[in-house]
Amino acid sequence: xxxxxxxxxxxxxxxxxxxxxxxxxxxxxxxxxxxxxxxxxxxxxxxxxxxxxxxxxxxxxxxxxxxxxxxxxxxxxxxxxxxxxxxxxxxxxxxxxxxxxxxxxxxxxxxxxxxxxxxxxxxxxxxxxxxxxxxxxxxxxxxxxxxxxxxxxxxxxxxxxxxxxxxxxxxxxxxxxxxxxxxxxxxxxxx
Ligand code: GRF
Numbered sequence: 664x665x666x667x668x669x670x671x672x673x674x675x676x677x678x679x680x681x682x683x684x685x686x687x688x689x690x691x692x693x694x695x696x697x698x699x700x701x702x703x704x705x706x707x708x709x710x711x712x713x714x715x716x717x718x719x720x721x722x723x724x725x726x727x728x729x730x731x732x733x734x735x736x737x738x739x740x741x742x743x744x745x746x747x748x749x750x751x752x753x754x755x756x757x758x759x760x761x762x763x764x765x766x767x768x769x770x771x772x773x774x775x776x777x778x779x780x781x782x783x784x785x786x787x788x789x790x791x792x793x794x795x796x797x798x799x800x801x802x803x804x805x806x807x808x809x810x811x812x813x814x815x816x817x818x819x820x821x822x823x824x825x826x827x828x829x830x831x832x833x834x835x836x837x838x839x840x841x842x843x844x845x846x847x848x849x850x851x852x853x854x
Contacts, residue, residue, distance in 0.1 A: 674700075675749070676752070677751075679709075679712055679715055679755055680712055681714065684755075685754035685845055703746050704742070705726075708727075750773070753772065760772060773806060774814070778802065793829075804848035818851060820840040821840075822837065
């Protein structure tokens with residue numbers, strides 16, 4: 664079994680757009696002795712992202728990137744290569760990953776999605792589940808491929824949907840599950 668200690672840990676970049684609770688959780692996880700990853704870079708398309716600001720405050724290298732200009736992807740890619748990044752974790756990242764990233768990091772990009780995929784790809788997952796009176800809601804960690812929320816599933820976790828649930832109660836409950844399964848998924852693929 665590979666031992667991931669100190670410098671041996673898999674250098675990881677996190678892509679974030681919003682509140683960054685998954686990012687914070689992964690940073691905490693990376694500091695554990697049995698964690699196979701170190702967080703070496705945080706990339707965001709949103710300068711005001713709480714996750715991005717948290718990374719800055721915690722002295723993790725950060726790069727702001729708007730993801731609107733195809734030509735500049737090469738610059739970002741070279742930064743990842745320079746830092747020897749071997750794993751990319753999308754954590755609430757609201758942009759489409761450029762094709763050349765997929766090519767260079769084949770099988771190395773993970774995403775967390777707040778639904779029980781293949782159900783409810785895309786946005787407003789909880790609202791749609793609620794409307795359809797689903798029995799369960801949940802979340803999925805999956806590999807990223809060139810189709811939205813469609814790569815191979817690594818792990819899922821579900822929770823009951825109750826009559827009194829609202830989008831916000833579901834969001835809260837599912838987010839807790841997300842924080843549980845993202846580290847498990849990482850261990851599953853690396854250990
Ligand atoms: C999470 O629900 C994640 O599954 C989705 O966006 C949300 C991000 O939350 N892709 P946070 O930024 O990690 O708090």
